Amino acid sequence: MPDADEQEPADAAASGLDPDLVARLPKVLLHDHLDGGLRPATIVELAAAAGHELPATDPDELARWFVDAASSGSLERYLETFAHTVAVMQTAENLSRVAREAVLDLAADGVVYAELRYAPEQHVEGGLSLDEVVLAVQEGLAQGVAAAAEDERSIRVGTLLTAMRQADRWDEVARLAIEHRDRGVVGFDLAGPEDGFPPSRHADAFTVLGRALVPATVHAGEGAGIESIAEALQVAHAVRLGHGVRIADDVGEDDLGTRLGPLAHWVRDRRVPLELCPSSNVQTGAAPSVAEHPATRLKQLGFAVTINTDNRLQSGTSLTRELTLLVDEAGWTLEDLRDVTVTAAGNAFLHADERATLIDTVIRPAYASAVGGRHRA
Structure with a gap:
């Protein structure tokens, strides 16, 4: 594998990679928050109906506010922006609408498989039960998939x-995931502030999930360091790491070259997938820039890197944009994009045969065609 300094940043033109091509390629998204992807115009409309005061009522101005407020360099400040999105997601009708629009937006971005995550406990202020929240979201997702198909865009969506972390409903949510595992729910997630709220606070929830064979991904290595990653693996038995960007802290250099610490070796050698989110990681201070984001180095070292959006509204982004930024600022190639897409599909919370079909019939043929087209050009 090449050293990091062997790959110099290059823009899309220098790499020979047409930015429009990135938009057309099939994509797989494993880390995207439902309450972080609302359309600004939808927020304005729903907030007016609910009597919720927003920092701006013009959709364009509101979109800018979200990005600016989320770019403070603090994960805690970043999380505060969700007060406005969650406020308009307190009825079954609104939840279904937000879910439907999310699917349509992802399909328009070329996403062929997505896992959308949300916290049911945050959507019960209007009187909905946890079960009713899940059913409303699933209804909206089904509507979105059907509408996308009518527009000749094929997309499959699972939910996490x-x-x-800061609440004490882990056991309830774990049981909810188990109850709805055959109704579109594909796994469990733990999110919120990492410091002070480790998985060991409610370790029994992960025991229950493990016995039911429901996979878990845990936010770790974003707002805290490698100790958070270690506990996600050792206590929560996470099969993927939400972000995990701080695993780079366990990768060093000495006179003999790159040296991986014990945890980094474990994560790399067992191909534990990293759900990296470049723009979001820069916003929260977990990475200095996209050009210097650890994704490039970690991929070169053989880690199972996937690229994700995290919160499309707060980052003003899409998966096409995230991949294009890596091309423009970190010198990624078409082959790099293919590799992370295949890695994401191969680690989706789907059955093995379904993952193989997605890779072999959708992703690889599209990239082979793109490579052939570039050669003919």
Whole structure:
């Protein structure tokens, strides 16, 4: 594998990679928050109906506010922006609408498989039960998939039910994920502030999930360091790491070259997938820039890197944009984009045969065609 300094940043033109091509390629998204992807115009409309005061009522101005407020360099400040999105997601009708629009937006971005995550406990202020929240979201997702198909865009969507670290409803959400595993829910997630809220606070929830064979991904290595990653693996038995960007802290250099610490070796050697989110990681201070984001180095070292959006509204982004930024600022190639897409599909919370079909019939043929087209050009 090449050293990091062997790959110099290059823009899309220098790499010979047409930015429009990135938009057309099939994409797989594993880390995207439902309450972080609302359309600004939808927020304005729903907030007016609910009597919720927003920092701006013009959709364009509101979109800019979200990005600016989320770009403070603090994960805690970043999370505060969700007060406005969650406020308009308190009825079944609104939840279904937000879910439907999310699917349509992802399909328009070329996403062929997505896992959308949300915390049911955050959507009960209007009187909905946790079960009713899940059913409303699933209804909206089904509507979105059907509408996308009518527009000749094929997309499949699974959901991850999130428990918030700072709350004490982990057991309830774990049971909810188990109950809805055959109704579109594909796994469990733990999110919220990492410091002070480790998985060991409610370790029983992960025991229950493990016995039911429901996979878990845990936010770790974003707002805290490698100790958070270690606990996600050792206590929560996470099969993927939400972000995990701080695993780079366990990768060093000495006179003999690159040296991986014990945890980094474990994560790399067992191909534990990293759900990296470049723009979001820069906003929260987990990475200095996209050009210097650890994704490039980690991929070169053989880690299972996937690229994700995290919160499309707060980052003003899409998966096409995230991949294009890596091309423009970190010198990624078409082959790099193919590799992370295949890695994402191969680690989706789908059955093995379904993952193989997605890779072999959708992703690889599209990239082979793109490579052939570039050669003919």
